[in-house]
Amino acid sequence: MSPLVLMVATLATFLNSNASSPVRLVNSDNRCSGRVEVHHNGQWGTVCDDGWDFRAANVVCRQLKCGKAHSYLTSAAFGKGTGPIWMDDVRCSGQETSITSCKHRGFGVHDCYHKQDVSIKCSGELKISHLVCGHDKIKVGLDYDSVNQSGYNPISGNLAVRNCALVTVQDNLVWYEADGQAHACGNTLTTNSTHAIYSNSLFVYPLKQGFSIPVSLPFSCAYPLVTESLLFIKPSMNLEGGIVASGDKAMASMILFRNSNFTELYPAGAVLPVGSPLYVGVSVLKDPSLAVVLEDCFASHSSNPDYPEQYSLIHNKCSADRQQVFVVENGSSMRARFTALFFLIDGEHRGVYLHCRLSLCDPRSDSCIPPCTRSVRRSVSNSAPMNPPLTIGPITWGKSSE
Secondary structure (H helix, E strand, O other): OOHHHHHHHHHHHHHHHOOOOOEEEEOOOOOOEEEEEEEEOOEEEEEEOOOOOHHHHHHHHHHOOOOOEEEEEOOOOOOOOOOOEEEOOOEOOOOOOOHHHOEOOOOOOOOOOHHHEOEEEEOOOOOOOEEEEOOOEEEEEEEHHHHHHOOEOOOOOEOOOOOOOOEEEEOOEEEEEEEOOOOHHHOEEEEOOOEEEEEEEEEEOEOOOOOOOOEEEEEEEEEEOOOOOOOOOOOOEOOOOOOOOOOOOOEEEEEEEOOOOOOOEOOOOOOEEOOOEEEEEEEEEOOOOOEEEEEEEEEEOOOOOOOOOOEEEEEOOEEOOOOOEEEEEOOOOOEEEEEEEOOOHHHOOOOEEEEEEEEEEOOOOOOOOOHHHOOOOOOOOOOEEEEEEEEEEEEOEEOOOO
16 A cells, blocks of 8 residues: 555544444344444445454444443344445444444445444343332332443432432342432423323443443333222112012212311312321111111222222221221211221222121111120120122322322
8 A cells, every 4th residue: 555545544544433423233123233334424334344343342332222242243144234334444442432433444445245244232221120109209120230231330320319329239129219209309290181200210320430421211100190089889778577568778878088077078089198097987868766887898909899809997897907997986876987097908009999888777676886886795686788888989099188
Protein backbone atom coordinates (compact mmCIF):
# COMPACT_ATOMS: atom_id res chain seq x y z
CA MET A 1 0.00 0.00 0.00
CA SER A 2 1.42 3.44 -0.95
CA PRO A 3 2.01 6.07 1.80
CA LEU A 4 -0.87 8.18 0.42
CA VAL A 5 -3.36 5.30 0.51
CA LEU A 6 -2.21 4.34 4.02
CA MET A 7 -2.77 7.91 5.25
CA VAL A 8 -6.34 8.03 3.83
CA ALA A 9 -7.31 4.64 5.28
CA THR A 10 -5.95 5.60 8.72
CA LEU A 11 -7.89 8.89 8.66
CA ALA A 12 -11.12 7.05 7.77
CA THR A 13 -10.58 4.61 10.61
CA PHE A 14 -10.04 7.47 13.08
CA LEU A 15 -13.16 9.34 11.97
CA ASN A 16 -15.39 6.27 11.97
CA SER A 17 -14.13 4.96 15.29
CA ASN A 18 -15.57 8.06 16.96
CA ALA A 19 -18.99 7.75 15.33
CA SER A 20 -21.90 6.04 17.07
CA SER A 21 -24.54 4.29 15.01
CA PRO A 22 -27.55 2.14 15.94
CA VAL A 23 -27.02 -1.61 16.05
CA ARG A 24 -29.48 -4.52 16.02
CA LEU A 25 -29.55 -8.32 16.04
CA VAL A 26 -31.77 -9.92 13.38
CA ASN A 27 -32.97 -13.22 11.97
CA SER A 28 -33.70 -14.65 15.43
CA ASP A 29 -36.72 -15.03 17.74
CA ASN A 30 -34.71 -13.40 20.53
CA ARG A 31 -33.73 -9.74 20.40
CA CYS A 32 -30.53 -10.61 22.29
CA SER A 33 -29.14 -12.96 19.64
CA GLY A 34 -28.81 -12.94 15.86
CA ARG A 35 -26.88 -11.43 12.97
CA VAL A 36 -25.22 -8.12 13.83
CA GLU A 37 -26.35 -5.19 11.70
CA VAL A 38 -25.31 -1.53 11.88
CA HIS A 39 -27.27 1.45 10.62
CA HIS A 40 -25.19 3.93 8.61
CA ASN A 41 -25.94 6.49 5.94
CA GLY A 42 -29.63 5.59 5.98
CA GLN A 43 -29.08 1.84 5.48
CA TRP A 44 -28.73 -1.26 7.58
CA GLY A 45 -25.62 -3.32 6.77
CA THR A 46 -23.63 -6.22 8.18
CA VAL A 47 -20.25 -6.71 9.86
CA CYS A 48 -17.51 -8.99 8.52
CA ASP A 49 -16.13 -11.66 10.86
CA ASP A 50 -12.46 -10.81 10.21
CA GLY A 51 -10.99 -10.08 13.64
CA TRP A 52 -14.33 -10.49 15.43
CA ASP A 53 -13.98 -11.71 19.06
CA PHE A 54 -15.61 -11.77 22.52
CA ARG A 55 -14.61 -8.19 23.25
CA ALA A 56 -16.51 -6.90 20.24
CA ALA A 57 -19.46 -9.16 21.01
CA ASN A 58 -19.57 -7.83 24.60
CA VAL A 59 -19.74 -4.25 23.33
CA VAL A 60 -22.81 -5.08 21.21
CA CYS A 61 -24.53 -6.99 24.04
CA ARG A 62 -23.96 -4.11 26.45
CA GLN A 63 -25.09 -1.55 23.85
CA LEU A 64 -28.37 -3.47 23.45
CA LYS A 65 -28.77 -3.96 27.24
CA CYS A 66 -28.56 -7.72 26.74
CA GLY A 67 -25.97 -8.53 29.38
CA LYS A 68 -22.72 -10.22 28.45
CA ALA A 69 -21.78 -12.13 25.32
CA HIS A 70 -22.52 -15.82 25.57
CA SER A 71 -20.85 -16.63 22.25
CA TYR A 72 -19.69 -14.97 19.04
CA LEU A 73 -20.38 -16.71 15.73
CA THR A 74 -18.81 -16.37 12.30
CA SER A 75 -19.63 -17.52 8.75
CA ALA A 76 -23.21 -16.15 8.68
CA ALA A 77 -24.43 -18.45 11.47
CA PHE A 78 -27.79 -16.58 11.52
CA GLY A 79 -28.00 -16.36 7.74
CA LYS A 80 -26.48 -14.11 5.10
CA GLY A 81 -27.43 -10.47 5.14
CA THR A 82 -28.15 -8.20 2.19
CA GLY A 83 -27.05 -4.72 1.32
CA PRO A 84 -23.72 -3.16 2.31
CA ILE A 85 -21.06 -4.69 4.53
CA TRP A 86 -20.34 -1.67 6.69
CA MET A 87 -17.51 -2.87 8.97
CA ASP A 88 -14.45 -5.10 8.60
CA ASP A 89 -11.41 -5.88 10.77
CA VAL A 90 -13.22 -4.62 13.90
CA ARG A 91 -10.92 -4.20 16.91
CA CYS A 92 -12.48 -3.43 20.32
CA SER A 93 -10.92 -2.96 23.74
CA GLY A 94 -14.21 -4.08 25.28
CA GLN A 95 -14.88 -0.77 27.07
CA GLU A 96 -16.55 1.03 24.16
CA THR A 97 -20.19 2.14 24.52
CA SER A 98 -20.95 1.47 20.83
CA ILE A 99 -19.63 -1.04 18.31
CA THR A 100 -18.97 1.78 15.86
CA SER A 101 -16.63 3.35 18.42
CA CYS A 102 -14.29 0.37 17.94
CA LYS A 103 -11.49 0.60 15.40
CA HIS A 104 -12.28 -0.69 11.89
CA ARG A 105 -11.24 -0.10 8.30
CA GLY A 106 -13.90 2.51 7.66
CA PHE A 107 -17.58 2.27 6.81
CA GLY A 108 -17.98 0.26 3.62
CA VAL A 109 -14.27 -0.57 3.34
CA HIS A 110 -13.87 -4.37 3.31
CA ASP A 111 -12.72 -7.43 1.38
CA CYS A 112 -15.54 -9.76 2.56
CA TYR A 113 -18.68 -11.54 1.36
CA HIS A 114 -21.99 -11.93 3.16
CA LYS A 115 -21.10 -15.54 3.92
CA GLN A 116 -18.72 -13.99 6.48
CA ASP A 117 -21.41 -11.99 8.31
CA VAL A 118 -20.92 -12.05 12.06
CA SER A 119 -23.53 -13.09 14.67
CA ILE A 120 -23.63 -13.19 18.47
CA LYS A 121 -25.61 -14.62 21.38
CA CYS A 122 -25.96 -12.56 24.57
CA SER A 123 -26.70 -13.82 28.07
CA GLY A 124 -30.09 -12.14 28.04
CA GLU A 125 -32.06 -8.99 28.61
CA LEU A 126 -31.93 -7.59 32.14
CA LYS A 127 -35.47 -7.54 33.51
CA ILE A 128 -37.51 -7.49 36.70
CA SER A 129 -38.40 -11.04 37.73
CA HIS A 130 -40.89 -10.30 40.53
CA LEU A 131 -43.33 -7.45 41.24
CA VAL A 132 -45.51 -7.42 44.37
CA CYS A 133 -48.26 -4.77 44.48
CA GLY A 134 -49.17 -4.81 48.18
CA HIS A 135 -51.82 -2.77 49.93
CA ASP A 136 -49.20 -0.39 51.38
CA LYS A 137 -45.87 -1.47 49.84
CA ILE A 138 -44.65 -2.05 46.30
CA LYS A 139 -41.75 -4.52 46.04
CA VAL A 140 -39.54 -5.14 43.00
CA GLY A 141 -37.50 -8.34 42.80
CA LEU A 142 -34.46 -9.27 40.70
CA ASP A 143 -32.88 -12.68 40.22
CA TYR A 144 -29.40 -12.24 41.75
CA ASP A 145 -27.51 -14.65 39.49
CA SER A 146 -29.20 -13.49 36.27
CA VAL A 147 -28.44 -9.84 36.97
CA ASN A 148 -24.84 -10.61 37.90
CA GLN A 149 -24.33 -12.71 34.76
CA SER A 150 -25.70 -9.83 32.68
CA GLY A 151 -22.84 -7.63 33.88
CA TYR A 152 -24.79 -5.61 36.46
CA ASN A 153 -24.53 -5.33 40.22
CA PRO A 154 -27.85 -6.61 41.64
CA ILE A 155 -27.50 -4.68 44.92
CA SER A 156 -26.51 -1.36 43.32
CA GLY A 157 -30.00 -0.25 42.36
CA ASN A 158 -32.25 2.61 43.36
CA LEU A 159 -35.73 3.81 42.46
CA ALA A 160 -36.49 7.15 40.81
CA VAL A 161 -35.45 8.94 44.00
CA ARG A 162 -31.76 8.25 44.44
CA ASN A 163 -31.82 7.55 48.19
CA CYS A 164 -34.59 4.98 47.76
CA ALA A 165 -32.21 2.04 47.72
CA LEU A 166 -33.46 -0.18 50.55
CA VAL A 167 -32.39 -3.64 49.48
CA THR A 168 -32.81 -7.11 50.97
CA VAL A 169 -31.52 -10.43 49.63
CA GLN A 170 -33.43 -13.66 50.21
CA ASP A 171 -33.29 -16.99 48.38
CA ASN A 172 -31.31 -15.58 45.42
CA LEU A 173 -33.79 -12.71 45.04
CA VAL A 174 -32.87 -9.06 45.52
CA TRP A 175 -35.82 -6.92 46.68
CA TYR A 176 -36.33 -3.16 46.49
CA GLU A 177 -39.43 -1.57 48.00
CA ALA A 178 -41.37 1.69 48.18
CA ASP A 179 -44.51 2.82 49.93
CA GLY A 180 -47.59 2.38 47.75
CA GLN A 181 -48.31 6.10 47.65
CA ALA A 182 -48.04 8.89 45.12
CA HIS A 183 -44.59 10.56 45.11
CA ALA A 184 -43.06 7.95 47.46
CA CYS A 185 -39.61 7.17 46.01
CA GLY A 186 -40.69 8.98 42.84
CA ASN A 187 -43.93 7.08 42.27
CA THR A 188 -46.21 8.75 39.74
CA LEU A 189 -49.97 8.26 40.09
CA THR A 190 -52.32 8.18 37.11
CA THR A 191 -55.94 7.06 36.98
CA ASN A 192 -58.32 5.91 34.32
CA SER A 193 -61.94 4.82 34.50
CA THR A 194 -61.10 1.52 36.21
CA HIS A 195 -57.69 1.69 37.95
CA ALA A 196 -55.25 3.81 39.92
CA ILE A 197 -51.77 3.16 38.51
CA TYR A 198 -48.51 3.78 40.42
CA SER A 199 -45.44 3.81 38.15
CA ASN A 200 -41.71 4.01 38.83
CA SER A 201 -38.38 2.68 37.52
CA LEU A 202 -35.60 0.66 39.10
CA PHE A 203 -32.10 1.75 38.05
CA VAL A 204 -29.36 -0.89 38.20
CA TYR A 205 -25.68 -0.16 37.59
CA PRO A 206 -22.94 -2.14 35.79
CA LEU A 207 -20.42 -4.17 37.77
CA LYS A 208 -17.47 -2.04 36.67
CA GLN A 209 -16.32 0.67 39.06
CA GLY A 210 -16.39 4.42 38.40
CA PHE A 211 -18.97 6.48 36.54
CA SER A 212 -21.43 4.29 34.68
CA ILE A 213 -24.87 4.64 33.19
CA PRO A 214 -27.52 2.41 34.82
CA VAL A 215 -30.14 0.40 33.01
CA SER A 216 -33.69 1.57 33.65
CA LEU A 217 -36.32 -1.10 34.47
CA PRO A 218 -39.81 0.47 34.53
CA PHE A 219 -42.71 -1.09 36.46
CA SER A 220 -46.30 -0.24 37.39
CA CYS A 221 -48.88 -1.42 39.91
CA ALA A 222 -52.55 -1.03 38.99
CA TYR A 223 -55.19 -1.00 41.72
CA PRO A 224 -58.90 -1.28 40.87
CA LEU A 225 -61.07 1.74 41.68
CA VAL A 226 -63.99 0.68 43.83
CA THR A 227 -67.39 1.67 42.47
CA GLU A 228 -69.64 -0.39 44.78
CA SER A 229 -69.05 -2.02 48.13
CA LEU A 230 -72.48 -2.97 49.45
CA LEU A 231 -75.04 -5.43 48.13
CA PHE A 232 -78.44 -5.90 49.73
CA ILE A 233 -80.29 -9.19 49.25
CA LYS A 234 -83.88 -9.97 50.14
CA PRO A 235 -84.10 -13.69 50.90
CA SER A 236 -87.35 -15.58 51.35
CA MET A 237 -88.38 -17.08 54.68
CA ASN A 238 -90.26 -20.35 55.01
CA LEU A 239 -92.01 -21.05 58.31
CA GLU A 240 -92.93 -24.72 58.52
CA GLY A 241 -95.44 -26.52 60.72
CA GLY A 242 -99.12 -27.42 60.35
CA ILE A 243 -101.31 -26.50 57.44
CA VAL A 244 -100.63 -23.00 56.25
CA ALA A 245 -101.59 -20.82 53.36
CA SER A 246 -98.98 -18.95 51.37
CA GLY A 247 -98.12 -15.44 52.51
CA ASP A 248 -95.66 -12.65 51.86
CA LYS A 249 -91.96 -13.41 52.01
CA ALA A 250 -89.96 -12.02 54.88
CA MET A 251 -87.51 -9.34 53.79
CA ALA A 252 -84.06 -9.15 55.36
CA SER A 253 -81.16 -6.78 54.90
CA MET A 254 -77.57 -6.56 56.06
CA ILE A 255 -75.90 -3.15 56.39
CA LEU A 256 -72.31 -2.12 57.05
CA PHE A 257 -71.85 0.78 59.50
CA ARG A 258 -68.76 2.87 60.17
CA ASN A 259 -69.28 3.51 63.91
CA SER A 260 -69.90 1.39 67.00
CA ASN A 261 -73.29 3.00 67.57
CA PHE A 262 -74.52 1.51 64.29
CA THR A 263 -75.87 4.89 63.18
CA GLU A 264 -73.53 6.04 60.38
CA LEU A 265 -73.52 4.18 57.08
CA TYR A 266 -70.54 3.74 54.82
CA PRO A 267 -70.98 5.76 51.61
CA ALA A 268 -71.26 3.96 48.29
CA GLY A 269 -67.86 2.97 46.97
CA ALA A 270 -66.13 3.16 50.37
CA VAL A 271 -62.79 1.37 50.72
CA LEU A 272 -61.96 -0.10 54.13
CA PRO A 273 -58.47 -0.24 55.60
CA VAL A 274 -57.31 -3.75 56.42
CA GLY A 275 -57.55 -4.29 60.17
CA SER A 276 -60.42 -1.84 60.63
CA PRO A 277 -63.53 -2.92 62.58
CA LEU A 278 -66.66 -3.92 60.73
CA TYR A 279 -69.95 -2.95 62.33
CA VAL A 280 -72.60 -5.18 60.78
CA GLY A 281 -76.33 -4.81 61.31
CA VAL A 282 -79.01 -7.30 60.22
CA SER A 283 -82.74 -6.61 60.25
CA VAL A 284 -85.87 -8.46 59.12
CA LEU A 285 -89.20 -6.93 58.18
CA LYS A 286 -91.72 -9.18 59.87
CA ASP A 287 -93.93 -9.39 62.93
CA PRO A 288 -92.03 -7.45 65.66
CA SER A 289 -93.09 -10.05 68.19
CA LEU A 290 -90.55 -12.40 66.64
CA ALA A 291 -86.76 -12.26 66.92
CA VAL A 292 -84.03 -12.81 64.33
CA VAL A 293 -81.13 -15.09 65.23
CA LEU A 294 -77.70 -15.11 63.59
CA GLU A 295 -77.03 -18.81 63.15
CA ASP A 296 -73.75 -18.72 61.22
CA CYS A 297 -71.81 -15.84 59.64
CA PHE A 298 -68.66 -16.19 57.58
CA ALA A 299 -66.47 -14.35 55.07
CA SER A 300 -65.28 -15.58 51.69
CA HIS A 301 -63.96 -14.32 48.35
CA SER A 302 -67.15 -15.41 46.58
CA SER A 303 -70.74 -14.20 46.55
CA ASN A 304 -71.75 -17.87 46.51
CA PRO A 305 -72.53 -18.95 50.11
CA ASP A 306 -71.55 -22.53 49.20
CA TYR A 307 -68.00 -21.49 48.24
CA PRO A 308 -65.76 -24.06 50.02
CA GLU A 309 -63.11 -21.67 51.40
CA GLN A 310 -64.75 -19.79 54.27
CA TYR A 311 -63.54 -17.78 57.27
CA SER A 312 -65.95 -18.29 60.19
CA LEU A 313 -67.14 -15.27 62.19
CA ILE A 314 -70.20 -16.64 64.01
CA HIS A 315 -70.76 -20.37 64.44
CA ASN A 316 -73.75 -21.98 66.12
CA LYS A 317 -75.05 -18.53 67.15
CA CYS A 318 -71.80 -17.63 68.97
CA SER A 319 -68.55 -15.86 68.15
CA ALA A 320 -66.09 -18.14 66.36
CA ASP A 321 -63.16 -16.13 67.77
CA ARG A 322 -63.77 -13.83 70.74
CA GLN A 323 -60.60 -11.84 69.97
CA GLN A 324 -61.83 -11.03 66.47
CA VAL A 325 -65.64 -11.07 66.69
CA PHE A 326 -68.06 -9.62 69.26
CA VAL A 327 -71.80 -10.33 69.07
CA VAL A 328 -73.59 -7.17 70.23
CA GLU A 329 -77.20 -8.30 69.80
CA ASN A 330 -78.67 -11.62 68.74
CA GLY A 331 -82.09 -13.16 69.28
CA SER A 332 -83.64 -10.26 71.19
CA SER A 333 -85.54 -8.43 68.43
CA MET A 334 -85.95 -8.22 64.69
CA ARG A 335 -82.44 -6.86 64.40
CA ALA A 336 -79.03 -8.37 65.18
CA ARG A 337 -75.63 -6.73 65.36
CA PHE A 338 -72.01 -7.81 65.59
CA THR A 339 -68.53 -6.36 65.13
CA ALA A 340 -65.50 -8.04 63.53
CA LEU A 341 -62.00 -7.00 62.54
CA PHE A 342 -61.44 -6.82 58.79
CA PHE A 343 -58.30 -8.70 57.72
CA LEU A 344 -57.20 -10.23 54.44
CA ILE A 345 -58.36 -13.80 53.95
CA ASP A 346 -55.35 -16.05 53.24
CA GLY A 347 -53.25 -12.90 52.71
CA GLU A 348 -55.01 -12.13 49.43
CA HIS A 349 -55.69 -8.50 48.49
CA ARG A 350 -59.19 -9.18 47.19
CA GLY A 351 -62.68 -8.07 48.06
CA VAL A 352 -64.59 -10.22 50.56
CA TYR A 353 -68.25 -11.09 51.01
CA LEU A 354 -70.01 -11.51 54.34
CA HIS A 355 -72.67 -14.23 54.53
CA CYS A 356 -75.13 -14.81 57.38
CA ARG A 357 -77.60 -17.63 57.81
CA LEU A 358 -80.59 -16.36 59.78
CA SER A 359 -83.53 -17.86 61.61
CA LEU A 360 -86.68 -16.48 63.22
CA CYS A 361 -87.59 -17.30 66.78
CA ASP A 362 -90.70 -16.74 68.95
CA PRO A 363 -89.52 -15.35 72.32
CA ARG A 364 -93.00 -15.86 73.82
CA SER A 365 -92.49 -19.58 73.94
CA ASP A 366 -88.74 -20.05 73.58
CA SER A 367 -85.48 -18.55 74.71
CA CYS A 368 -84.13 -16.94 71.56
CA ILE A 369 -80.98 -15.32 72.98
CA PRO A 370 -78.02 -17.71 72.59
CA PRO A 371 -76.33 -18.66 75.88
CA CYS A 372 -73.01 -17.21 74.72
CA THR A 373 -74.50 -13.68 74.78
CA ARG A 374 -76.21 -14.01 78.19
CA SER A 375 -74.87 -14.37 81.69
CA VAL A 376 -77.67 -16.79 82.65
CA ARG A 377 -78.02 -19.98 80.63
CA ARG A 378 -81.42 -21.20 79.54
CA SER A 379 -82.52 -23.70 76.96
CA VAL A 380 -82.57 -22.48 73.36
CA SER A 381 -85.31 -23.66 71.06
CA ASN A 382 -85.07 -24.67 67.45
CA SER A 383 -85.79 -21.61 65.35
CA ALA A 384 -87.19 -21.40 61.84
CA PRO A 385 -84.40 -21.02 59.26
CA MET A 386 -84.45 -18.32 56.59
CA ASN A 387 -83.17 -19.37 53.17
CA PRO A 388 -81.13 -18.47 51.27
CA PRO A 389 -78.40 -16.98 53.50
CA LEU A 390 -77.99 -13.18 53.56
CA THR A 391 -74.92 -11.80 51.76
CA ILE A 392 -73.16 -8.44 51.72
CA GLY A 393 -70.14 -7.46 49.64
CA PRO A 394 -67.74 -7.25 48.18
CA ILE A 395 -65.92 -5.39 50.95
CA THR A 396 -62.75 -4.10 49.34
CA TRP A 397 -59.39 -3.61 51.03
CA GLY A 398 -57.70 -0.26 50.65
CA LYS A 399 -55.17 2.17 51.99
CA SER A 400 -57.71 4.39 53.73
CA SER A 401 -61.45 4.79 54.02
CA GLU A 402 -63.28 7.52 52.17
